[in-house]
Structure formats: structure tokens, C-alpha cells
Amino acid sequence: MRDVAVIGVGETAFGELWDRSFRDLGIEAGLRAIQDAKVTADEIDALYVGNMSAGKFVDQEHVSALVADYSGLADQHLPTVRVEGGGACGAIALLQARLAIASGMHDIVVVGGAEKMTDVGDVQAAQILAGTADQEWETVFGATFAGLYAMMARRHMYEFGTTREQLAAVAVKNHRNGALNPNAQFQREITLETVLQAPWVAEPLGLFDCAPLSDGAVALVLCGMDRARKYTDRPVRIAGSGQASDFVALHDRRDLTTMDATVIAGKRAMQEASFEPKDIQVAEVHDNFTITEILAIEDLRFVPKGKGGPATEEGFTALNGKITVNPSGGLKARGQPVGATGVAQAVEIVRQLRGEAGKRQVTGAERGLTHTLGGTGATAVVHLFERGD
């Protein structure tokens, strides 16, 4: 396949952005990425947007054409594509944009990810999020996302002796990183006690085990590697991509404590890139709940199965630890505008590989990974990046 590089990145701050609309956020991120890539409007061949539920959050479908329109690109009559796959929307959009360039159809493609989640109430937002689980077997009976992930956490504690303190260590680490990220929703460190003393959302997951509701948008500019040097001397190459699906409902899964979709997506990406987990210095993984990051680092083979809790507690995944996980603060502290997540992770990895991550810079970052989940793991997407200079 034709090699593809990221040549520009842009993001908005993440948070409760009540004074700005979905379209405002999409435009801001897109224009920043275009400016960063130094491409002109007439060089852009297509626009891909990852978005989960704008239909329910802001009553607007057809958002890819809308973002192109409001970005001043309507006169270019670009093909625009919205991709949805639960929380993995952004990561899938990135993969589709990569294929569009790899196919030879396009040369330069903008990939956006956006969600506006705080214009509805918390209960309604939880219902919308739960729409990516199995409606007929889970959601209709009142299962929430926190409830479903709590079952995975409980089983992981039972099988591997994972402790509440180890779950909490994920939140403490990611808040510590978020405090170094000026675009993060939460830029404040928290203590282990804060996490442990917070009220339950769904036992054993407390308030600080859960990523917030967020508004925000991010964008990337992709380009065929053969043309990337025209725009930048720091292209970041997409070295491999893997995507996999699984049963949607938890009760059908082989094992509650392993996400087969993550295992397989990771292997597919590693195989394409000819990487091993030990080759990665920095990773952004899905941490919508603290248990999710523990599952991810195990299923991606950064640590042995069952050892995610102790490894986190011991600082294996801390900033400039053995492998840095979620230097941006992750979904937990950076924020979780759902459709943006997969693209936001890529933005952070690109900044890390370019050496632009400021106080949260991982020393010697040459290769990075992103891992994004849809639903409770019925979709997983892994992308691998390396410095192309």
C-alpha cells in the first residue's frame, strides 16, 4: 500500500464549552490543522469526520458536509464522509482516510473528530453513550456504560487480584499528565485518596474512575508520503493500522477480562508495521474508565495478562516510565468528546514524535501507538506511527 503521513494537527481545548456550537469546534480544529500543514484549500481532496451521535446530542446528522460548508470549503465540493463506530469513530475515520490515500483516489485528506456532549443533561448523555452497547439485550434493561465496565472490573479483581488502589492509580497518573496539557479538560493533579473516597458510579468504579462528558474537536491532515516533504520536514508516518470487531453484548464474549478485539487489532497493526510492543515508547489508549486502561495495556502486550494493575501502581506506564501511556491525560483527564477520541490520540502521538509536547514530552519518542474502543469493546482500532524524518 502507498505510504501515508500526518503532516498537520490541530485541536480545540476540551471541556464544557457551552458558549460554542458543534460546528464552531469542528471549524477551529480543522483550520488549525490546515494551517499547521501549510496546505491551501484547493489542495484538499476530501474530508473525513469521526462523530458518534450528533443526531442525538445536537439534532444534526450529515455533519461531514456541514463541517466542510462552515469551514469555507463548500465551493470546493469535496467528498465528505462521516464515520461512526461508537467511541472508535475518530480512529475508524483516520483508517478510512488512510485507505482513501493508499488507494490512489486522493492525495491530501483532512480527518476530523468532534463531539458536543454537554448541551444535554447527564442522564440523557449516559443514555446516548449506552446506545453503542446492545440495545435489545443490554441498554433497554437499563445497563449503563459504567455498569457494564464495572462488571469487567469486578471480574478482573476476582481473577487477577487487581485492587481498587491499582484502578485508582490509573486516574492519578492520567490527571498528573493532564496537568501538563494546556488543552486538557482537567489540569489538576489528584491524590489516591481523592479517587478512593469519591462516590460510586457503579461499584467498583467511583466518580474519578470515569472519564467526563466533554465538548471538543481535533483534526489531522494526511498526505501520501511521497508528497509529504513538500509541506513539512517532520512528517509522521502511519506504520500500521488494525481494526477488529467482537460480540456487541458482554454476555456473548469469550472472556470478560480480555478484549479480543483489542488483541486482534493490535496484532494486525503490529504485523503490518513489523513492530513489537517493546518498540513503542509512547501510547494513547482508551481509558473511558480506569479498568479500560488496565485491560488495554495487557491486551496490547505491554504487560503480561493480569499484571496491568501492579504495573500501573509501580510506574511502568508513567511519564517517561518504561512505556508512557496517555501522556495527554487520556480520556480521563484530557476529556472525552467521543467522536474526537481516536483523532485526539493521534494528535498527541504526532506532537510527541515531533518533540512538540512541552512539559509532557516523552524523551526519545520514535514510535507511538493509539488504541481506541467502540462500545464495550465490540470495536477496537490500533494505529502505529513513527517519525518519518
Add this chain to the structure above:
Amino acid sequence: MRDVAVIGVGETAFGELWDRSFRDLGIEAGLRAIQDAKVTADEIDALYVGNMSAGKFVDQEHVSALVADYSGLADQHLPTVRVEGGGACGAIALLQARLAIASGMHDIVVVGGAEKMTDVGDVQAAQILAGTADQEWETVFGATFAGLYAMMARRHMYEFGTTREQLAAVAVKNHRNGALNPNAQFQREITLETVLQAPWVAEPLGLFDCAPLSDGAVALVLCGMDRARKYTDRPVRIAGSGQASDFVALHDRRDLTTMDATVIAGKRAMQEASFEPKDIQVAEVHDNFTITEILAIEDLRFVPKGKGGPATEEGFTALNGKITVNPSGGLKARGQPVGATGVAQAVEIVRQLRGEAGKRQVTGAERGLTHTLGGTGATAVVHLFERGD
């Protein structure tokens, strides 16, 4: 780009299918297409699904993983992608699936299109459909789809002298074709008087100028042309694809009576395929309203601008006319499960090019076209097909 062929098609009946769920329909269409293509489950590399608003119609997002799961493919851990672009979802899904094969990432891909629209009330359905127009400038003020298209119809009448009878002739023709299609929602001919005497929905569009709310699903199996003969001796080649976007809100458009997105998508597809409009014997075009088909045949250059009305009245687009338009019955009579439309059009064209269209077979069909719109024309997609045997 690597050549891609359709090697299998499958569909459900379209209609008000209250006894069957979204997932039932998706599975039925998918399994039929797989059976038609004679591929086995382990040969399928990926699944693409066109769907507009399952989140609002049936409270289920993440529908691509769901369809894979319920089709018995969860153990294959396929990558699955849901694509949304208003009414053009299915056509965009087909284009993305084509690119996935053209890129070399995949060899065999299933493309599904599905919508379940009749589980909500008519008013709610109208609101959901209007979600693909501009929410902040149109929908929030009460604009419905019928109202927006009525403005285009009124302007077309003013500029070109198009008559109510000419609009009605589209409905009469498409019902005549639908009566020959055992899977159509309406299999009954109607008279000009029936259309003219029906109550207004939005003047000058009456009840019979509007496509119905429908449930239904369709699927295609795509394969690299280099491998297609392993499965079929009647592959249908995708000769060209074009997609374009435009301003979302009508008030921003250059001209209410020309859809620039259709004009440009058509040219892009024709250029890739090296076809001219006169090379096409059979076309399925977007006819959510009668005016839409008239705009489409003009903007695709089958007839001169402004002549769509008289041409329809004179039988230019009738079954085995100069060019047959909407032999399936179109959205008007075959039915309009929104996310399915673009794929359903391709299913019909494949059946026509294979000579399998029964009583509605177009004599000597060698090359066909599909044209699908999102919103009120902010997205348009054109695909061109030719017999590959």
C-alpha cells in the same frame, strides 16, 4: 486504482415491516448477498454499513459491529465501518468499500445499507429526516424536507415552466415500474389523477410526490476484479465513482434549480469511467420527491437543463425508453429506507446488467448509473457500473 467488481447482491422486501427488527433486516440482506456471491464467512475481510439515524429510529448506534455480530461473523473479528451522509449513506459506504479494496487492504468486502423508519411516528420520522438539513438555520425553524424540496419545485416551475402534471408523471412512471418489482413497497400502478388529487404535503408537492417511510435492508459483496471470476461468471465492474458536497442550507446555494453536487459528482464519475451520459442505458436516481428526479436527470445531463419535466411526460425515461430511469420503482415506489437507498440502487443496476430483472428488465443494458443525495443536495454520489463479462 485496482478494479473492483460486485459479485453478489441481496435484499429484503421494503415496506412497513413491524414484525422485524433492524438487525433482522440487516442479517437477511447480508446473508442473501453472501449466498449469491458464494463466498464463505472466512473469506470476508470487512463490513461496511450505510445507515443514517439508527440512533434516533431504534436507539442503536454502532450498528456495523452489531450487524457483523448478528450475522454470525463476530468470531471473524472483521473490521466494520458505519458511514453516514444523510440519504447518501449507502452510496458513500459503497465508495469507501471500493477504496478499501482498491488500496490493497482488503479483497472481499460486504456493503450493507439499512434503515428501520416505521417504529416511530410520522411526525418524529419527519423530524429525524430533517436532521440532515442545516439544524441551526433550517430545521430549528420548522423546515421539513418536503418544505425545502417544495421550494426547489416551485422555482423550477417558475424558471422552466415545469408543470404539476410533469411532476406527477414521475410518480406515475415509478409506480408503473414498482408494480413489476416483487420487493417494492408499492406494487400498484397509479393514475395521473390520483397524484393530482392527493392532499398537499407542501405545495406544489402532494402525497404522491413524496417517497414513503420504509423499513428494509440491502447488501452487496465486492471483490477485486482480479479475483472476481473465482466466484462468478457475471461480475459487474464499478467503472467510476464521484462524490461531491455543497452548502448544507438552501439559502447559501448558487441556484435552487441545479444541484451543483450532482453535476460535479456526475462529472467526476464519468471522467474516471470515460463514459458519456449517452453510454448509459439504465439509471437509478434519487427521487425522494418527484422534483428530485427531474433535477437529477437534468444535472446528470441525460436531458438539457429545464427539460426534465417534458422529457418525463414524453416517456424519455420510461422502462425501455431512451434511458430507463428508476426501473426498480425508485425511492417513490420501491421504498425509502434511507440508509439503504444507495446500496439498493446498486443492487437494481447489478440485477439489470446481469439480465436478472424479470418483468422490469431493460433490454440490452450494458452500462448503468446510480445517483444518491444526502440532505437537500449537500451530498451527491454517482457510481457507474458495466458488465464485466
